[in-house]
Amino acid sequence: MEIIRKPSFFRKKTSRLLKPVQDGRRSGSVLLEFILAFPIILIISLAIIEFGFFALLQQTVTAATIEGSREAAQVGATTTSIGNLIQQYVAINSLYLDVAQQPAAPGAGDVLVVIQEGGILPAQTQTIGNSDILCTPVGPPPTPTEVKVTICLNLTDTNGTFPLPNLLSSFGFTLSGKQLEISAMTGLE
Template sequence: MEITREPSLFHNQFNQEHHRAKKRRGSVLLEFILAFPIILILSLAIIEFGFFSLLQQTITASAIEGSREAAKVGASTTSVGNLIQQYMAINSLNLDVGAQPAAPGQGDVLVVIEDGSGILTQTIGNSDIPCSPVGPAPALTEIKVTVCLNLTDTNGTTPIPDLLSTFGFTLSGKQLEISAMTGLE
């Protein structure tokens, strides 16, 4: 007994599979077109959040170290400013240590140093940056250092690139203020 195949049956199966593959290719393209904007926005958000986290960590460290320096016996506003400037350089920011008290347009950062008496408040840097030190006021035996900066410049490039502004999520006009308090030596 001999088994024979009907060529028409094989031909019909091939045509059906070929037709399904063409339909599938079209749906894959449509799925990509629908998913791409979401994937792009998520990717840009992750990158921007990474830049923000790095900036926040740097500013936090500079405020803590600045308050430790300010609490030392014989510390000067210039020594505190120079220490904070070293941290600002990591993010390509400029703190004009010579601007004491703070003056308009002097660098990218404003530093406010307060002692517990409430009488001695010193500022360094750019007075154009609005800054209201956060947290409780320092006690008589404490000193508080607050570092304030804008998250983007007028171009939307530094210190954090404004990657999501095209999609309606902007950092323009947003600020970062971080304070640290240390007991006097």
């Protein structure tokens, strides 16, 4: 009788390292690791979302401010035409910010637009929107050949939902009471 042996690569090899743990200790440590890591992952995810909304808001308001200052520099521009143009630019990214018409009144709209014309010293100032929003344009005042447009808005309302959601408030980081203020200056035509 002849014994035929199979080559060694056909044999089933087992390793002690690859065997599943039968007593359930590993599943408990996975759950513990998840419980410890989840709050950090949640905070980072919410911060990324909130920063994305903030970047969109800032870019939109910056474009609206620049175009508003260009409109204000045109001969014959009115505060109504400036307000309408700013409203159009803010609406491009589906931001439901209301730029109420002039003159500024308490509770009218979601933003305050300050238009400073440097043709007359001191600069003539006109406002559009919500006069409840505190806004003091920073930077140099416009020269007699320039016009400066500043848009100010609160980052959250009293509910913490508009125009930016206050996603991190439950973790101690809040946007309540914070403002966005952007100015643009253009030479008169």
